[in-house]
Amino acid sequence: TQLLEQSPQFLSIQEGENLTVYCNSSSVFSSLQWYRQEPGEGPVLLVTVVTGGEVKKLKRLTFQFGDARKDSSLHITAAQPGDTGLYLCAGFNAGNNRKLIWGLGTSLAVNP
């Protein structure tokens, strides 16, 4: 069974701090997506990474896909209260099952 483990589960920081959250698996994925979900809303896609070692930047957010395509990280620089939310990673396997495997998420609170 493919599993995606996200850490930490909860994170509470002050505005202006940097942080990194992780998404790890023992399985190889064809691609990996990061989503952010705010309370009462559906997840919103932030980025898709496909190539091992790939780094993508979205303003203050930096996403990296591991060389072996088994893990990923999300780094936020100078966090702001608007970054508060649940960050979910999801791995896609283009093999036979073609399913998206979801982590349980990291709940981030950025305090002003």
Next chain:
Amino acid sequence: DSGVTQTPKHLITATGQRVTLRCSPRSGDLSVYWYQQSLDQGLQFLIQYYNGEERAKGNILERFSAQQFPDLHSELNLSSLELGDSALYFCASSVGVQHLGEAFFGQGTRLTVV
């Protein structure tokens, strides 16, 4: 606004009852996915339809069923409801069959079974 519309937003019903959740995908999207989200189990994939045909099945209970209509809207039917079925139910849509590309989620239906 993702362009995916789900109704109703909130639903409260009693155990043993049956409910229908509705989803209208983004214009042009042929794939619809249903997910269940609870605090302890996270986001669980239930089922996917592509252009009216069932494409992939996840952890969907036999008491649950779904369909996608010719106009591409989809309905998720939940029957013989139990307290444990209380959760957020999300619909997502994407252009193609595979979930590799962008998937757009609706705002969800919060189901409470009492």
